Amino acid sequence: MDTSKLKYTETHEWVSLSGNVATIGISDHAQKEISDVVFVELPAMSRSLKQKESAMVIESVKAAFDIYAPVNGKVIAVNEKLKNKPELVNQSPYQDGWLFKIECSNPGEADSLLTEDAYNSFKSTAHH
């Protein structure tokens, strides 16, 4: 998949915008850091999320990671497949392992997120 069109956050989520619907997942770098994903606690449908609010949790054997909403909006879809196959987040972080979709309150918000290049240089300098 062409990840160059995606937008990223400093908390390692990616966002793919189509109209006013944002699909959200975590980066390849993040899934490697988390290691084996064993459980995904998805957000409730229709939940309103504020940008940078914790939307859901990804669990590995020895850790739990908050996943933050990259933009304001309402949850309109969650990846039900992850309930039985959480390993999809590891195997296919950008496609089958997507997490949830938000109907954006303000689609323009995504513009201010990181580009792939900016994210790559961010993660090479940042501490986790």
Next chain:
Amino acid sequence: MSDLIFEKTSRNDAGWLPALSHSEEEILKFLPASALRRSEAHLPSVSELDVVRHFTNLSRKNFSVDSQFYPLGSCTMKYNPKVLDAIAAADAFSQTHPYQDPQDAQGALRILFETQTLLSEITGMEEFTLQPAAGAHGELCGLLIVGAYHRYKKEKKTKVMIPDSAHGTNPATAALCGYEVVQVKTDARGHVELRDLKAKIDKEVACFMLTNPSTLGLFEEEILEVARLVHSVDGLVYYDGANMNALLGHCRPGDMGFDIVHINLHKTFAVPHGSGGPGSGPVGVKKELVKFLPAPRVLKEGSQFIYEKEAPYSIGKLRSFYGNFGAIIRSYAYIRALGREGLEAVSEHAILNANYLKTKLKDLYEIPFDGYCMHEFVMSAKRQKAKGVKALDIAKRLLDFGIHAPTIYFPLIVEEAMMVEPTETESKATLDEFVKVLQEIQKEIETNPQKVLDAPHTTPVSRIDEVRAAREPNLRYRAK
């Protein structure tokens, strides 16, 4: 050999129970049919001998203090005298009911009262409650007292401060009590960073939760200043007693400025860990907080031991009855057996053993913080990791040599942390053996790392698939 007891079958008539005097039908007439069980519980069905063999064989798959050196940091895996088990099991104590008239249970009440008094003396506090069943239960008790104190003084407080090296129960308890958690950094010497504390402290701070020695095994030299700062905003200082084994008779949390302490009787005061519990987590407080302690406390009136009758400011009850009496009595007897000199010797040898091991291991492992340690120390397997072998691998390889692993990956602020607590009851010879084994493992890391990476080789099972356990939870047997 790992057959479940459910997978074995032999004859079980429960012959140890007396016979019924009436027929089942006659007895069942006392109960409405609608309240009865419709299908039987699928319990195991095996003979007494098979029960004996099953659990005996299970026990042999455990490492334990009775069979191995167990230098598990922060857990104080010391030898606990067997006479204490016998005392706790005596009919006079194990066969006494908590609802007996206090007149008929004066022995039990005396033990509770005197334990409250002994712990107050040892920690420098005014009064103790023995209700909390464990350390985390003690923390809950402590923070509820903090809340009650500030409500009583009509002060609104919203934050609890903890060091970044704290045990996970500290923030979990603070959250349970409705506080926001504020973390304070550790400085380069391994102490609470005073600058960060000063920057973050304000009127909203209800409490600072701290262990001393810290989870790095170091004495907080600035403890009096830390306490002064917290008190200056009318916050209370809470002592997490996980590391009390270092202090007995040498210094007291009460004198350091702590307002509330919890003590883990299962660490310092000889209650065996019992495969994970029960422990006991008594809480002591300074004078102005006594009225908030859980009710009822045991008091002495003349020569009689009684339950406190009224406690209008008490935070309430934390559990049924009066605490884990069977654990408390062990600690009582332990303190009585050791006396002052015995307790002083405990901490002296705990500290001596830890410093000796640290000295012996400092060439092998990176020691992130300088200076003498208290009863335990933290080393880092960073150098070993550079060669592809992590703390986890070394921990597993130690098992092959019949030594339990140190605590690993805690505290979180040290990379590849290995936390070693030898305790006072181990001999120099045992410590020397431990050093030799770590040297041998080091050689393997240099020459044959795969052997360490594949460890353990001699335990009943090799490395366990934890990912599968969590992805496909199998948490109970289901009868076919």
Next chain:
Amino acid sequence: MHYISNTEEDKRQMLEAIGVASFDALIAKIPKKLRDFKLRLPEGLSELELVRELDAIGAANKNLQDYASYLGGGVYDHYVPALVNHLAHRGEFITSYTPYQGEASQGTLQFIYEYQSMICELTGMDYSNASMYDGASGLAEAALLALRSTGKKKVILPRTVHPEYRAVVKTYLSCLDAEIVEPPFVDGAVDLAALKRALTADTAAVVVQQPNFFGVLEEAREIARLTHEAGALFIASVNPISLGILEPPGDYGADIAVGEGQPLGNPISFGGPHFGFFTVKEPFLRKLPGRICGMTVDKVGRRAFVLTLQAREQHIRREKATSNICTNHSLCALKGAIYLSLLGKKGLRKLALLNVEKAHEAYEKLRRLDGVSEFSKKPFFNEFTLQLKKNPASLKENLAANRIVGPLALSGFYTGMDGRYLFAVTEKRTTQEAERLAQAIQKAKAL
């Protein structure tokens, strides 16, 4: 006395290796003014002196080996087969730590898995954790789970629930934005009309104790139905021995079932340590507090056990954990598992029937006495309440003279309950003891 293994020569060599002249150099960083004291403690004792001292203290207790107990109210005088302590007190169980190093703790992990399985079978629930501190704190954690899980604020906690359990729930909920409502009782059981009135849309959970504190069987199924109709969770607090014959909470609709495990092979021990069992239906698995053990495989595919779903717990999730609980009462739960293994399917039912039989025998004897009146017409299991005279004179003396401990005066727990007593009768009580009990009450002019 002490239990130090180092000799004086060891100590000398160790100080030398460290490079200090004395022990004091190692703790020189402790401010001097903190070190300036001597503990004021009684002189240490040898083991022989210690045992004598504790024997002397223990003699001031009336213990239940010498007295027949009719005391219950949460902990009960059941017979514990000799084998339970023989096995549970093996050093490999009693002196091992929490099984974090799975490969070195398969014994503990397997018994926890078996314990969880047995508790699920007993309660008819889907999942059990590895145990809690006790029944009361377990109930409080159940209420917390319900509040968290539903996002609602009210917990209905009828006055037929053990008063100490209610007190503990109140303490645990005291710093949350939660409301506790306590419906009264009629004929010894929850007043259903009052319960219905209390059940509103903001109710997170309804708690029922079965049998209740008075020994009375509640209409659990009906209460479960009402609870679910209102969109709340149903929490049952149950006596495990009763489940040998009574319908398990999983069958009558409990979402969470908890209880005190002491009756399963643990000594009374002045009220602790015991264990609380904690079970849930499937939807609440990830919200369980405390440790859970799972079955998996090792690297070469052999069956293995390990602590699992740990991301719920405090040592990982810290301030976002499902509970602050860290420890479980493993050794007490082990006693429970050994006890249930010894009982087996047949034994569990027989034990429950024995309790019903003995309790009803005693009830009939007492009920026939002049002036004793009933408290409730409803059925009971092994505990019942009777009305004696208010403030019966010399009752205690007469019971003691007959070497009997109990029953429990309810006036200590409720106002307006003078003269009401709770009697617990286990399989240990004999016909002769029941007669002695009746005589003592008769003679005490308690009527």
